[in-house]
Amino acid sequence: MKHFIYSLAIALTVAGQAMAQDNVKVNVDLKNVTDDKVSVTVTAPKIKEKTITYFIPKIVPGTYSVDNYGSFVEGFKAYDKKGKELTVTKADENSWKIENADKLVKVSYLVNDTYDTEGTGKHEIFSPSGTNIAANENFVINTHGFVGYFDGKGEMPYELTVIHPATLWGATSMTDTDESSEKDVFTVSRYPELVDHPIMYSKPDYTTFTVDGMDILISVYSPTGAVTAKAITPEMEVMMRAQKKFLGPINSTKKYAILLYLSDVMGNDAKGFGALEHTTSTTVVMPEAMPMDQLLSTLKDVVSHEFFHIVTPLSVHSKEIHFFNYNTPKMSEHLWMYEGVTEYFANLFQVNQGLISEEEFFTRISDKINQSRQFDDTMNFTKMSKNILEQPYKDSYYNVYLKGALIAMCIDIEMREASNGQRGILSLMRDLSKEYGSEKPFNDDELFARITALTYPQVGEFLKTYVAGDTPIPYENYFAKMGVTQAVIQKPGNPFLKNQQIPYVTVDANGNIIILPNIEGNAYMTNLGLKGGDAILSVNGTAYTVENIYDLIMASMAWEEGEPITLTIKRDGKEQEIKGNVKLPVEEVEGYKATNEAKSALRQAWLKG
Incomplete structure (x- = not known):
């Protein structure tokens, strides 16, 4: 018996060495x-x-x-x-x-690396999925690039x-x-697990905290040291605690890392801002020049979206995702879920946990509806998803964050109505997570039937008609179920951007920033007496030209109503100083408002349940 055990031990050792190799x-x-x-x-x-x-x-x-x-x-x-x-x-x-x-x-x-050549036309790699090599300073190791x-x-x-x-x-x-x-x-x-774990090397600047058994790491690289992990952690911790409370029992990972790279946009550096999700982490790229208030607000939206990917595709995904082929990929039909449900949760949890008001939530949804209608509203969403790498579907990719989120919202509303407020899309995702989980992918063409079996017939009809079909979604009908109707609403604007997109300023032949001639000034400009054709030379002591116009736009996003402001301008060839107070423009847009009090309990179950 001793000889047998000794021989078995040798065999196991040799086998272990073979396996190790x-x-x-x-x-x-x-x-x-x-x-x-x-x-x-x-x-x-x-x-x-x-x-x-x-x-x-x-x-x-x-x-x-x-x-x-x-x-x-x-x-x-x-x-x-x-x-x-x-x-x-x-x-x-x-x-x-x-x-x-x-x-x-x-x-x-x-x-x-990819960061050095961003904006040169040599490639279009999104910065958070790219790589950085700065010897002895910083390395962004998205492992798929190495x-x-x-x-x-x-x-x-x-x-x-x-x-x-x-x-x-x-x-x-x-x-x-x-x-x-x-x-x-x-x-x-396995290799997909390696690709799923980025690493950022830099001088140590990180914080850690624990939320309901999940260890959170926040690491920051800031070229000038203007932003630190300590400075952003309080807001991030409040947000992530709210997310975990919203998710409840869904807990797919024990450790989560946020890797924040802040870019010097004026140099040979990253120029694509946003984030890329991973199973247990997210890589985030933002401009270092962004004012702190604006940075924290943006991080709240961006990081919360990426974090919710622990639900899907981490816990709920198809075989196309689980056995992803990195060189000859087959795409899944269900981007509406992977990105749409995730984006919806990133907005819903904020109103659910009191981080934003109901009015702000409705404004965000209204913005998504308006933007999504700029795409082909009759496009079959599952077909688009399956063929997302090809035209014309490729150009509709951004719509997964817009109409995809709206699809999730409508499913949520259908479920709330059918269950008298007791169930919604979060409970559906919990049920799907229990049934599948990170190691059990579903068959792409079977998901709708499974969702229908777990929910209600009307949810299956919705998926068939509006997701796998070519019928535009009648959003007003779904809002009506919750006592919400269309209304003209007011929202704060930007001093230099109409509707947050159209600039009020341009650049002249000398590289000066000028207010567009013959333009009807907004409240900010008329309050200070600015006119079309005025050249903005400096604001609050900081000089601005075409070289740092982006910094001016970023700075303006943090201005608050009534704060003192001093500008140096050039008008008709003469410099002059203007002193006053900031008056932020207000824009009227089509939106939504809760009007039917008879639906109040159901609406509260939807937004606060």
């Missing part, structure tokens, strides 16, 4: 950056095939755009155990075919080792298993 090991060197490029070495698992292809993603989940991350890779080489180069053929922009692959030991290559996968080996475990300067710290929702100050080691179960 049956993974993909990646080394990323952030210490020895050469010519703004990072060296990556990938140790291959045992390969039996004579040829194999190594892929860098063409597309990643959450972006729904072809970005060709392989175009940022150069110097790709493959080696056998003696260090001899194997023959490599670049098959396309994102893949390399390796001959004699049964002898392959490792591949190596260099990676360029690490690829061998064909057919994407389900193998990965071990990622990152060598970095001791002065930089890696913020991520992964766990570093190495105690060294210059080496981090992360292990994940």
Whole structure:
């Protein structure tokens, strides 16, 4: 018996060693950056095939755009155990075919970053899904931009080792298993899990707190140090506590990381602002020049959206998402749920938890309706989603955040009405999460039937008619169910932007910012006596030209009614100073208002239940 146990122990040890070698090991060197490029070495698992292809993603989940991350890779080489180069053929922009692959030991290559070339026309990669390489300063490691996968080996475990300067710290929702100050080691179960975990290296500036058993990490990179993690954490903590309270028992992750990169928009830096969701984290890019009040307000909307992705697609998703093909993807029919339900929750929770008023919620919904009608309102939403990478559907992508959220709202209303306020779309998502969960994907073409079975026949009819059909949604009918009707409402405007979009200012041949000639001034301009053709030279002591006009627009978003303001202008060739107080313009727009008190209880169940 002892001999048997001893032999079994040896067998298990050998088997364990064999299993340990049956993974993909990646080394990323952030210490020895050469010519703004990072060296990556990938140790291959045992390969039996004579040829194999190594892929860098063409597309990643959450972006729904072809970005060709392989175009940022150069110097790709493959080696056998003696260090001899194997023959490599670049098959396309994102893949390399390796001959004699049964002898392959490792591949190596260099990676360029995307931030340096944003706005140059060389690519259109959205900044939060891009990469940054600034030696000894900052590295945004969206892992799909640095690490690829061998064909057919994407389900193998990965071990990622990152060598970095001791002065930089890696913020991520992964766990570093190495105690060294210059080496981090992360292990994940498969390639999609690695792609799902970004890392940001910078000088440590982070905070942590716990919400209902979930550990939250907020890490900030601010080039000048103008914004700190400590400064934004109180607002973020209030928001995330409200989100967790809203979600209730849905708790798919124990750790969540917010990685905030603040960009110097005037330099060779990130210029696309927003966020990209991940299962247990989000990467956020914003301009550092944005006033703090505006930054916090924007983060509240952007980060809350990304956080709600822990419901879908994390807990509820199709096979197209679970087994995502990064180079020849098949898209799911259900962007209305992945993005639409998520965006709806990002607005609903704020009125539910008292962060915004009912009036502001209705204004937001009204804005979504007006914007969504700029798209083809008869477009079959499931067909659009399935073909989102192709025209004409590609150009309708932004509508998933607009009409997608409105679809979710109407389902919510249908369920509230049918259940006398007791059930809504949040309870539906909880039921779907229990049935499927992160490891059990559904079949794309079966979701509507399952939702109908879990809810009510009228929900199934809605999905058939308005989501899988080509009939525009009669929003007024759905609002009427909740005692809400159309009304003209007033909303605050921006001193320099009509309807938050159309500029009141332009730039002359000398690079000066001028108020558009022959324009009817808004309340801000008439209050200060500004006229069309006036050149704005400075505001409150800060000089402005075409070089920093963006900063002026950002600063104006934080101005408050009645605050003192001093401008230096040039009119008819002469400089003059204007002193006064800010008067914010007010715009009248079509919106919605609660009018039927008989529906008050049902409306409260919808918005506050």
